[in-house]
Amino acid sequence: DAGITQSPRYKITETGRQVTLMCHQTWSHSYMFWYRQDLGHGLRLIYYSAAADITDKGEVPDGYVVSRSKTENFPLTLESATRSQTSVYFCASSDGGTGAYEQYFGPGTRLTVT
């Protein structure tokens, strides 16, 4: 089915472990984004990508790594998970990088770091 998918939907991991969250979109959108959503903070941008092999930091990038070797995939890696990274993570994509293009969001991954 067309759209944007995330996996896993739920993940529990221990402090210090590496975790990778997957994001896949079928629209061939050029831009992709990773956000985290926490109570009291709303949605905050972690990283974004304008195209394959082009990535840049958002508001809260520390502790996260991204890559984009293919247009349709944008994985997010927590190299050494910490409790403060417990959150709901959303991937989004859009057809452009300006206000003319709305972002479409995936269903989210709920990550718990114990």
Next chain:
Amino acid sequence: EDQVTQSPEALRLQEGESSSLNCSYTVSGLRGLFWYRQDPGKGPEFLFTLYSAGEEKEKERLKATLTKKESFLHITAPKPEDSATYLCAVDVGSQGNLIFGKGTKLSVKP
């Protein structure tokens, strides 16, 4: 500093009781203002984009308006299925990065 503030944080309405949600912003250069709806356990769902002061857009019972400093989401004769958190976001032109407000949680009781 670019900022987006939504009010109220929560709003409880009776079915059919119209009201408005507010999104005020202080940004250096607005390129677009977006409204999203988010249901529990789901990702935000796109509703509207507004670009310039005076612009209005409608979809079913929802109408979004924009001024130079704020946007309103008017809900006319709401139904219980309109219950959700409504998010406002602004694009200030930096590679499409959005700054989100914290949202208004709307509950519509039958």
